[in-house]
Amino acid sequence: MRSTEQLKSELEELKKQVRQDRIARGVPEETPEYFVSEAMTTVLIERCKPLFQYVAKYTQLCSDSNQVLPASLEIFEKYANYLTLIRYSKSRQNCFATGMSLAKRYIDKSDQYAGASEYVRRLGMALSIAKLGFEMTLDQATYNHRLTTEMLKEIRRESEVEYKQLQADDALFNAEAQRYMEHYESIKHLF
Structure with a gap:
């Protein structure tokens, strides 16, 4: 069994290899910071609720019928930009x-699935992962444990104001989503 020190050493070596690979590809050593605010991410996830429900219902139908049923991926395209932005959220x-x-x-x-049980199990795991963000x-x-209580209160207050504004104003939401997508398009080659 490897010791903690050996694991740390291996991790550092892997990080070094990643940095060297990034340099060889002509991009900065470090990936850009994730940039979508927590408030915007929360609203994006709320707007993706029909997608989550679709996958949950489909998974249940496959489970109940013990079959791998046909499904359309069209709904995923409808939410593709939202999912892209959520992926680059500042939060978990x-x-x-x-x-x-x-x-x-x-x-x-x-x-590619011979039976429904493995397929349903994998879809269930995907839903469980998504549910962490959804809930x-x-x-x-x-929350950030590195911040003082006062700093955290201020960030939470600002986030709550932003969240309420984005929720209440579709034009503002659409403009902010567009701004975030334009930013993503300008830096996506750096990831």
Whole structure:
């Protein structure tokens, strides 16, 4: 069994290899910071609720029938930009996009499953991952143990104001989503 020191050493070596690979590809050593605010991520996830419900219902139908049923991926396209933005959230809510991306991959490759049990199990795991982000409150998303209580209160207050504005004003939400997508498009080659 490897010691903690050996694992740390291996991890550092892997990080070094990643940095060297990034330099060889002509991109900065470090990936860009994730940039989508917690408030925006929360609203994006709320707007993706029909996608989550679709995957949950589809998984239940496959389980109940003990069959790998045909499904359309069209709904994933409708939410593609939202999932992209959620993926680059500053908070741990980005696991929602990870879970939904896994679900899409499993559904897309559904013909490769001989039986429903493994397929349903994988979809269930994808839903469980997505659910971590889906159920995370804005208060939980903004938590940072490195901040003082006063700093955390201020960040939470600002996030709550932003959240309410984005929720109440579709034009503002659409403009902010567009701004975030433009930013993503300008830096995506750096990831």
